Amino acid sequence: MNIVVCVKYVPDSTADRQFESDNTVDRVGVDGLLSELDEYAVEQALQLKEKNEGTTVTALCVGPEKAVDAVRKALQMGADQGILVTDEAIAGSDYVATSLVLAKAIEKAGSENKVDLVMCGMASTDASGSVVPAMLAERLDLPQVTFASVVETQGDQVRIKRDSDTATEVIGATMPLVMSVTDQTGEARYPSFKGIMAAKKKPLETWSLSDIGVDAGEVGLSVAWTEVTETTARPPRTAGEIVKDEDGSGATALTEFLVSKKFI
Amino acid sequence: MSEVLVVVDHVDGAIRKPTFELLTLARRLGEASAVFFGSSDKGAEAATKLGQLGAEKVYVVDDTEIKGYLVAPKAEALAQLVEKTSPAAVLFVSGYEGKEVAARLAIKTGSGIITDAVDVEEGGVVTQAAFAGNYTVKGKVTKGVPLITVKPNSAPVEEVGAAGTVEEFAATISDAAKKAQIVAQQPRKASGRPELTEAAIVVSGGRGTGGNFEPVEGLADALGAAVGASRAAVDSGWMPHTFQVGQTGKVVSPQLYVANGISGAIQHRAGMQTSKTIVAVNKDEEAPIFELVDFGVVGDLHSVLPAATEEINKRKG
Numbered sequence: 322m323n324i325v326v327c328v329k330y331v332p333d334s335t336a337d338r339q340f341e342s343d344n345t346v347d348r349v350g351v352d353g354l355l356s357e358l359d360e361y362a363v364e365q366a367l368q369l370k371e372k373n374e375g376t377t378v379t380a381l382c383v384g385p386e387k388a389v390d391a392v393r394k395a396l397q398m399g400a401d402q403g404i405l406v407t408d409e410a411i412a413g414s415d416y417v418a419t420s421l422v423l424a425k426a427i428e429k430a431g432s433e434n435k436v437d438l439v440m441c442g443m444a445s446t447d448a449s450g451s452v453v454p455a456m457l458a459e460r461l462d463l464p465q466v467t468f469a470s471v472v473e474t475q476g477d478q479v480r481i482k483r484d485s486d487t488a489t490e491v492i493g494a495t496m497p498l499v500m501s502v503t504d505q506t507g508e509a510r511y512p513s514f515k516g517i518m519a520a521k522k523k524p525l526e527t528w529s530l531s532d533i534g535v536d537a538g539e540v541g542l543s544v545a546w547t548e549v550t551e552t553t554a555r556p557p558r559t560a561g562e563i564v565k566d567e568d569g570s571g572a573t574a575l576t577e578f579l580v581s582k583k584f585i
Numbered sequence: 586m587s588e589v590l591v592v593v594d595h596v597d598g599a600i601r602k603p604t605f606e607l608l609t610l611a612r613r614l615g616e617a618s619a620v621f622f623g624s625s626d627k628g629a630e631a632a633t634k635l636g637q638l639g640a641e642k643v644y645v646v647d648d649t650e651i652k653g654y655l656v657a658p659k660a661e662a663l664a665q666l667v668e669k670t671s672p673a674a675v676l677f678v679s680g681y682e683g684k685e686v687a688a689r690l691a692i693k694t695g696s697g698i699i700t701d702a703v704d705v706e707e708g709g710v711v712t713q714a715a716f717a718g719n720y721t722v723k724g725k726v727t728k729g730v731p732l733i734t735v736k737p738n739s740a741p742v743e744e745v746g747a748a749g750t751v752e753e754f755a756a757t758i759s760d761a762a763k764k765a766q767i768v769a770q771q772p773r774k775a776s777g778r779p780e781l782t783e784a785a786i787v788v789s790g791g792r793g794t795g796g797n798f799e800p801v802e803g804l805a806d807a808l809g810a811a812v813g814a815s816r817a818a819v820d821s822g823w824m825p826h827t828f829q830v831g832q833t834g835k836v837v838s839p840q841l842y843v844a845n846g847i848s849g850a851i852q853h854r855a856g857m858q859t860s861k862t863i864v865a866v867n868k869d870e871e872a873p874i875f876e877l878v879d880f881g882v883v884g885d886l887h888s889v890l891p892a893a894t895e896e897i898n899k900r901k902g
Contacts, residue, residue, distance in 0.1 A: 464764035546697030566884025572892030
């Protein structure tokens with residue numbers, strides 16, 4: 322089985338994330354890492370590899386040069402090889418352009434050995450749009466089984482369980498397909514010391530836009546399908562009233578507050 | 586005036602409230618037309634309500650052939666409807682399906698997409714909350730037909746009494762779109778409480794409940810609220826994942842959010858920070874959740890909540 326798992330390099334969500342003057346996400350001034358939600362996709366890819374002999378897992382990332390860290394992390398966890406697509410022209414790309422770059426890279430990655438499964442996390446921890454997996458499926462003309470909380474495969478048959486807003490569903494499809502997984506699929510493994518050492522010898526390629534046949538004029542901030550006109554730090558919430566509960570005073574104060582705001 | 590398509594989110598004909606909020610937003614951009622996937626009977630029934638709340642037209646797309654499949658067929662049908670109507674925008678409810686149908690439609694029609702909007706203004710300016718609600722971002726779609734997915738509770742529902750004229754739309758669906766099949770579907774058991782994402786009030790519990798959600802549920806019922814849980818409570822197996830509020834669970838923005846025994850980690854804040862009024866009850870006065878609150882009680886939820894519940898029920902008479 323040939324699996325490509327898409328991994329995103331994102332600003333650390335516990336750091337002080339910010340925007341650049343051109344309203345794009347600051348991906349350089351803030352420490353970055355492999356998006357936590359993509360670790361679950363790497364984990365599921367590795368579990369499939371363990372179950373299916375002869376499986377190759379390729380970690381694919383689109384981002385600035387520093388984003389190679391996200392690919393390395395996936396290699397340390399156990400992916401077999403890595404690809405970073407990086408090009409100055411990509412900076413500021415929105416979902417539509419990013420999905421184009423990923424799709425073209427996946428096509429190139431599968432040019433000799435067709436890709437059976439494209440794995441993604443349920444969302445990135447920065448933009449959290451959750452739309453790129455479906456866009457990839459559309460571009461690659463593949464079915465999608467997304468937001469999986471449980472993944473089951475048998476040969477090329479895939480079944481996933483997912484919790485939508487109103488129902489729990491089981492979705493079935495045949496590979497090749499695009500899958501996205503949630504954190505409910507199970508803890509992602511930590512890289513072992515052995516894994517970290519082994520990762521240093523794993524193939525890691527860097528591709529530019531011309532390597533994957535994408536014209537620089539098709540991507541980037543200047544041709545984005547959407548425009549961010551304004552980013553404003555939310556004013557800190559004005560300090561609320563905090564009371565200490567003493568002999569039941571907390572409950573009365575809470576009730577009074579809710580009444581004053583007309584919630585009761 | 587151009588049409589603005591609103592994709593109706595419904596369960597077997599029962600329209601979910603966020604759809605009505607979309608109609609309000611759609612009328613700011615043009616003439617609201619609802620798109621209903623379902624049988625013609627259910628469509629006709631839905632049209633009455635959709636008309637009342639702002640839809641001039643209701644396109645009914647027969648779903649007999651496609652309802653067993655995920656996302657792709659609806660995107661195909663919508664692409665054909667977009668082609669026919671050249672709308673000023675298409676609005677979706679921000680959920681798994683809405684986002685992904687919009688995503689496929691974006692590629693099919695060469696259109697830009699904005700997700701998780703909390704407001705849409707005249708002229709198509711869209712407001713989003715970014716970085717766990719620490720930033721407010723305004724933007725616009727600049728290419729193709731603006732595709733916007735909107736979070737629940739982003740606009741009021743308005744009674745306007747529009748026509749709600751039904752128009753059947755026959756879409757052609759390719760076999761390629763019918764590959765991800767819904768093998769089984771189990772509707773969520775009705776809890777008697779409002780649905781988490783659409784609720785006006787949410788009362789949540791976390792690690793501090795110690796696994797006992799009774800005080801949380803009691804207060805929720807006194808306030809007519811939905812019950813939520815933090816990731817810690819879900820990971821401990823105290824509540825099912827469907828109750829989780831946070832980055833990997835439900836993102837809510839109710840009028841009132843009451844966090845009980847929840848420390849307020851970034852993952853949780855990402856799911857509730859845009860709530861209008863925030864209240865917390867926590868034993869630890871250093872808990873970061875207190876930085877967010879309009880009102881906080883430093884105390885034990887196991888005594889504060891039952892006492893508050895009793896007082897509230899008394900006041901309600």
